[in-house]
Every structure is written in structure tokens, then in C-alpha cells.
Amino acid sequence: MEMITAALLGNPNVGKTTLFNYLTGSNQYVGNWAGVTVERKEGFIEDRIKIVDLPGIYAMDTYSNEEKVSKEFLEKGGVDVIVNIVDASSLSRNLYLTLQLKQFNKPIVLVLNMIDVAKTKGMKIDYQKLSKKLGVTVIPISASKGIGIEEVKKLLKSGNFFSLYNENDYQYVEDEKENYKYIEEVLAESMIYEGDKRATIGERIDSIVLNKFLAYPLFVFILYIIFKFTFSWVGQPLSDAMDSVIITKIVSLLDILLQNSSSWFRSLIIDGIVAGVGSVLVFLPIILTLFLGISFLEDSGYMARAAFIMDRIMRKMGLSGKAFIPLIIGFGCSVPGIMSARTLESDKDRKLTALLVPLMSCNARLPVYALFATVFFPGNETFITFSLYLLGIGMAFLIGILFKNTIFRKDEEPFIIELPEYKLPEFKSLIRSTWEKGKGFLKKAGTIIFAMSVIIWFLSNFNFSGMVDMGNSFLAYIGGAMAPIFKPLGFGTWQSSVALLTGLMAKEVVVSTMGVVYGVELQKILLQHFTSIAAYSYLVFILLYTPCISVVAVMRKEFGNRMMIFSVLYQLFLAWVVSFIVYNIGNLVFG
Amino acid sequence: MEVIITIGIVLLAVFIFYKSAKKKTTGDCDCGSCTSHCPLYEERKANKSVKK
Numbered sequence: 001m002e003m004i005t006a007a008l009l010g011n012p013n014v015g016k017t018t019l020f021n022y023l024t025g026s027n028q029y030v031g032n033w034a035g036v037t038v039e040r041k042e043g044f045i046e047d048r049i050k051i052v053d054l055p056g057i058y059a060m061d062t063y064s065n066e067e068k069v070s071k072e073f074l075e076k077g078g079v080d081v082i083v084n085i086v087d088a089s090s091l092s093r094n095l096y097l098t099l100q101l102k103q104f105n106k107p108i109v110l111v112l113n114m115i116d117v118a119k120t121k122g123m124k125i126d127y128q129k130l131s132k133k134l135g136v137t138v139i140p141i142s143a144s145k146g147i148g149i150e151e152v153k154k155l156l157k158s159g160n161f162f163s164l165y166n167e168n169d170y171q172y173v174e175d176e177k178e179n180y181k182y183i184e185e186v187l188a189e190s191m192i193y194e195g196d197k198r199a200t201i202g203e204r205i206d207s208i209v210l211n212k213f214l215a216y217p218l219f220v221f222i223l224y225i226i227f228k229f230t231f232s233w234v235g236q237p238l239s240d241a242m243d244s245v246i247i248t249k250i251v252s253l254l255d256i257l258l259q260n261s262s263s264w265f266r267s268l269i270i271d272g273i274v275a276g277v278g279s280v281l282v283f284l285p286i287i288l289t290l291f292l293g294i295s296f297l298e299d300s301g302y303m304a305r306a307a308f309i310m311d312r313i314m315r316k317m318g319l320s321g322k323a324f325i326p327l328i329i330g331f332g333c334s335v336p337g338i339m340s341a342r343t344l345e346s347d348k349d350r351k352l353t354a355l356l357v358p359l360m361s362c363n364a365r366l367p368v369y370a371l372f373a374t375v376f377f378p379g380n381e382t383f384i385t386f387s388l389y390l391l392g393i394g395m396a397f398l399i400g401i402l403f404k405n406t407i408f409r410k411d412e413e414p415f416i417i418e419l420p421e422y423k424l425p426e427f428k429s430l431i432r433s434t435w436e437k438g439k440g441f442l443k444k445a446g447t448i449i450f451a452m453s454v455i456i457w458f459l460s461n462f463n464f465s466g467m468v469d470m471g472n473s474f475l476a477y478i479g480g481a482m483a484p485i486f487k488p489l490g491f492g493t494w495q496s497s498v499a500l501l502t503g504l505m506a507k508e509v510v511v512s513t514m515g516v517v518y519g520v521e522l523q524k525i526l527l528q529h530f531t532s533i534a535a536y537s538y539l540v541f542i543l544l545y546t547p548c549i550s551v552v553a554v555m556r557k558e559f560g561n562r563m564m565i566f567s568v569l570y571q572l573f574l575a576w577v578v579s580f581i582v583y584n585i586g587n588l589v590f591g
Numbered sequence: 592m593e594v595i596i597t598i599g600i601v602l603l604a605v606f607i608f609y610k611s612a613k614k615k616t617t618g619d620c621d622c623g624s625c626t627s628h629c630p631l632y633e634e635r636k637a638n639k640s641v642k643k
Contacts, residue, residue, distance in 0.1 A: 265593040268600070335620035448611045454604035505611070554618035 004049045005078055006109075006156055009070060009101065010085035011094055012056030013418060015113040015143040019085055020053040022149045023156075049156050052077065058093075060100040066343075074104045083152070085111040088118040088125065088140065091191065095183045098134065108136040111152055115140045122194040129190035202422045209302070215309040222302070224386055226293035231373070231382040235289030239370070243282040250274060251520055264467060268457055271519050276453025279515030279522055280508045281445050283367040284438065290366065291437040292430060294331075299425035299433075303328065308419060317400025318408060320344070323353040327396065330360035331389075332437075334551045338558060348408045351559060352400065355567055358547050359396040361389050363437075364507035368542050371511050375523050376535040384536070388543050395544065395578065444506065452502060452509045456516045470517065489541060489576065490534030490583040500541070504549055510542065533586035537579045544575035 010016045024043025041053040054073060055066035073079065082101055086094035091112075101108055110131070112118075118125065131138040139155065141148030173179060208214055229235070251274060258266045297303050310324040323344060330337030337357035341350045361369075369388055373381040460475040461467055470476060479494025482501065486492050495517045503510035518525040530538065546552060546568050556564040 262593060265597065268597060273600075333620050335618065447607050451604040451607035451611065454600055455608060458601070505615070548615065549612070550615040550618060550620045553616050554620075557618040 004080045004156070004159060006049060006051050006081045006083050007070075007074060007077065007079045007106075008051055008053045008083045008085065009097070010056060011058050011087065011097060014056070014085050014087045014094065016056060016085050017053065018143040019083075019111065019113065019141070019149070019152070020051060022143065022146065023051050023153060045153060045156060051083070052079075057097065059097055060103075074101075074106070079104075079106055081156070082106050082108045083111060083156075084108055084136075085113050085143075088112040088115045089121050089123065091125075091187055092180070092183055095134070095186070096179060098136070099179050099183070102135075109152070109155060110134065110136045110138045111148075112138060112140045113143050115147075116142045116145065124192040124194055126190045126192075130186065133186045133190055205422055206305070206419070209305050210309060219306055219309060220390075222297070223389070224382070226290065226297070227382045227386045227389075229293055230286055230289045231370070231385055235286035236370070236374070236381060238285035238289070239282050242285060247274075247278045247282055250278070264461075267461070268454075272457030272516055273450065273453050275515040275520045275522070276456065276512035277445055277450050278520070279371070279511050280367050280449050281442075283370050283511075284441060284445075286370050287363060287366060287441050288434055288438045290363070292434045295430050295433045296425055299423070299429060301420045301422045304419050313397065314400075317352075317356075317397055318404025319349060319353060319356075319400060323349060323356075326353050326357055327360050330357040330362060333362050333364070334358045334360070334547045335554050338551065338554050342558070351563060352403055352408045354555065354559060354563070355403065355570070356396040356400055358551055358567070358571060359392045359399065359544065361392045361543055362507070362547055363441075364548070365542055367508050367511045368503075369539055371514075371523075372526075372530075372535045372539055375526050376530065376532045384539075388539055391540065391578075392543050395574065399574070444508065448506055449508055449512050452505055453512050453516055456502060456513050460517050475517065485576075486541075488583070489579040490537045490587075491530060491541075493529055495529065496538060500545070503542070504546065506548055507542065533583055533590060536586065537583035540582050541575045541579040544571060544578055546571050 008016060008020055020041065020043060023045055043051045043053070045051065052073065054070045057066050057070055060067055060071060074082070082104065084098050084101055086098065098108065098110060112125065112127070115125070125140070127138045127140055137155065139148060139151050141152065143149065209218060251270060254270055254274060255266075258269060297306075307322075307324040307328065311320065314320060314324055323341070326337045326340040326344075328337075329340050334357050337360065338354045341353040341357065344350045344353060366385075369385045370381070373384040377384045456475065459478075460470050460473045463472055463474050463477070475498050476494050478501065479496075479498030482497035483492045483494050486497055486500075491497075495514065498517070499510045499513040502513045514526070515522050518529075526535075552564055552568060555567050
């Protein structure tokens, strides 16, 4: 008996993989939000029906990698039948793909999943009418409850899906509006809506949150509140308490314990390890509070809306709103941000997004901002940190426009994103995700920051002739050679220069380097080495120059040597120019 | 004693630095912000299941 090949297709998050698992008895797990998996999976029913699970797609006209995989398989994969799974509670959106699938002239089995959800929403679907109107076989199921799966299996086994094939007159046309008009007509005849027609709470919130005029001010306001929560209300006070209670006590205790030790050993422990690790560790409450705020936005469903409203701005930068997702991920860490650019449609889109991701302020820079903002801008920490995040977004916008009109000229592409229901985040899940991220920070403090503190202590206390004054150390020579480059930016000391260099290992190391070279009284000593304007200029440089060597490596891995060199050089140039402008204009205005 | 402790600290620091630098130069990250939205996290998970 000949093998039947069935292609399983549908929008993302409609239960495609659940159905695949039920049909084939396998146990695949596939996510689709900003993922990198663009592949197909195969399973069998009784060794004579091959089910091919294709990537989740919304349409077939945006030329994404997922679509290319699906299209190629439908054209060349010897497909006998298309199993198109759709969300029954959202038919008007899902059927667009169904109309496009009809172009392939293959029998289509339309599997209406989530019929229970549709019923709860008051939707009454006449399956026979829908089947007749669309010219496809319709089977209602609820994959999560296992309802109707046997019908699908039975139909595939019988091979009886050719009966209704191509019986309607309508074929997909290029005009998007025409297709949606046709879908509305089909649904008007085959579906009755008996639910409450009043707007749901979610729809009412969306009418404000996605409002043309209110969306952007609200987005900025929400971000500002999160920063206020982090720097004024909760994070900073806890951080101050941690500094004065824990770190100071540890230093006093170690001072007593090591009073009989040699001065170099005491210096290694207190000025090296404790100052280096402690100067970063005090920012743990700030990191945790910011993560808590961001997790709240993610879990509540607002983040997807933020991506949606950003589409208009992203288009001006020559990108689709889909590129906002890698940029958002870049606020956590640039490495996964650059990697998730893989999901974008064109090569130009991917490259442009990867070049912009490092301009988003990753969380490793936060301890540097917090330190300088606390020392130089007391009372205005929220505003200073917030301004840096906005500056990063603003620079990405300007650089995006510049690149779009020079090296990355391209056509615009559509963006589709699913807006999840609003929900009050669960306390337990918020705490868990915040702790997961905090744990990463603690691990970093105990590993690379500890190691760098020890190495920096040695480099700042030794040269080839042995232990020397810090001013004659290896580190002072290296920093001294770099310092003239940064002098026009207001921070031409060897200490600040060398911290920029060590910061390439991880941005938190900037703080630990300063902790080691300036000592445990870091906050007081910083005031002697920077003016407020120079401090802000320094922060701007930290924001815009190469984040860390992981980012350089991932750039090379994803796009090759040329892009890697270009990204490093353009960021260094950009950081220098913007810091120069900030320092000089700042001096003119406030100096 | 101080010298022995110092040698221990230095060896540990150099080892951690070497491991971390090696990891970073291959484009891996240590941001700790692992969520299921992160492609690197997904990739690691996939690699783990392949190894199994």
C-alpha cells in the first residue's frame, strides 16, 4: 500500500503540535515565540500515513524562513493532503491561511481546534455550511481534551478527503482586503455569535493601551513607573541598606580578623575581593526589583502590546514590528537578542536588527548606572537611568534610519503578532522568574566578577619589578595608554579607561574594577575623579560601546567576520561621538 | 599560610577566567536571564535532549 503524506499546517499557538503528538503518539515540544526552530517534524500513523508537522505561520506572502520551509514542502514534498488546523475561536484570522493553502490544489482537511473555547465565547458554528462554503472537509476537535482526534485519524486512514476538494468557486486573490471580505461572508453564513457583544475588559483596556494617541505616552509612563519602583521606591533603598549593613559590617569584621596579616594579603582580601565583588553585589536588590517589574509586564500581556505599538516606529527604522522582539530581549542580554534576529524574514532585516540590539541597555550595565547615578545625581537616579535607556532606544532609531537609507535599503514587510489575554500575574510565577534571573546575577558575582577582581588587584599592584604603587602598575600603564582617547569626553584617567577595557568581559566588571582601583570608599573617591557631566558622558559611553566579548563572538558566529568588525567599530565610533557631544554640550549649558 | 591561600585564590581566579573567556568567545552568554523566550535557552535545551 502506498504511503500517504499529510502536511500539518496552521497559525502559531493553535494546538498544531498537540494534534501532531496525538496523531503520531510522539512527544514533541515546540514553542514559537521568537524561537529559532525553523524545521519540520515527521511522525507516522500505522506506518502508512506520514504526518509532517510544519512551522507555525500566519500567511504565505511574507517570505519568512518558516514560510519558505512550508511552501517548499507543499510544492515538492509529494503532499497528498493538507491538514490545516485552525483556532475555532478566532476563525476570521485563521482562515486567511486556509484560503492561501487552496492555491496548492491539494485536498484540505480543516481541523477546527478549541471548539470548547469557541462555545464558551458564544460562537455557534455550522460545520457543514463552513465545509461547503470553503470546499474543504471540516472536523471539529478539542486537542487539549482529546475530543475529535479519532475522527481526524479515521479520515486520514480512509483516504476519503478528496470528496469536497475544490468545489467552491472562490480562489485566493492577491488583494488582502478581498480575501478578508470573503472570509467575513463565509462566516456570516456559517457562524452565529450568541455571546455578550459588549466589549470585554481586555478589549476596553486595549482601546486605551493601543490608542493611536495614548499608546506611546502610556508606554513611556509604564516604563518610568518601573524605573521609579526600582530606583526610588524599593530597589535603591534596599541596595543602600545592603551596602551600609552587610558590606560595611563584612569589611569591619575582616579588618579585625586580618589585623595580624601582612598588608598585601589584607589588601588582596579587602581592596581586591571584597571591594570588587561587594561593589557589584550591593546592586542585587536593584536588579531583582527591575526584573520583577519586567516580569510583571511580560506576564500581564502588556509586552506583546508594546511590540505591536512599536510596529509604526520600527517601520520608520526600516524594520518590521517583529524586530522589536529581539530588541526587547536585548534589554536582558544582547546575545540572545542577536540570536533571535534569526526569525526575521530577510537577511537585511536580521543584520540591521543585530546591529541595533547592542544599543538596547542590557541588564549588566545597570550596576554601572546605579553606582554613578547614586554618587553624582542623588535624588535623580530614576531620571538619569531612565534617560540612558531612552537614549539607547533613540540612538537605535537614528542609526536604524541611517542604515536603512544607506547600506540596508529594503522593502517593508508585514508584521503579525498575537495579543494574549490580559491577566493578573501569579505571585508565585513572578517570584520564581525574578529569582531565576537574580540567581544568574549572583552566579556571575561569585565567578567572573570574583576572578576579575583578583586579576585586577594583581595587575593594579604589580609590575615586572614586583609589588609597586598603583600608579606604576601594569594596569596604570595600560589605562594610561588609553586615557588620551577619552580625555575629550571628560574621563581621561587611567582608572576609568582601564575599567572600559575590563568591562568587555562583562559590564558589571566596570564597577568591580573601580571598586578595586579606588578601594572600598569608592563612592566618595569617584567624586574626586569625575564631574557630574563627565560622569554622564561616561555612562553614555558605557551604554553605546561594545557590550562584551560574548556579543562580539555571537556576531561572528551569526554573520561572519566582516559584520563582527563593523559592529565593534561602529559602536566604538558612535559611543565616542555621542559622549563627546554630551560632554561638550553639557559643559556649555551647565558648566 | 598567606602565600598558600593566595596561590589558591589566584589559581581559582585564573581557572574561572579561562572557563568564562572560553565560553564567551564561542558566543555563549552568562546573563542568567534565562526564559523560554530566549533562543539560546531553547538551543541549549534542544542540544541536551539530543545528547540524551
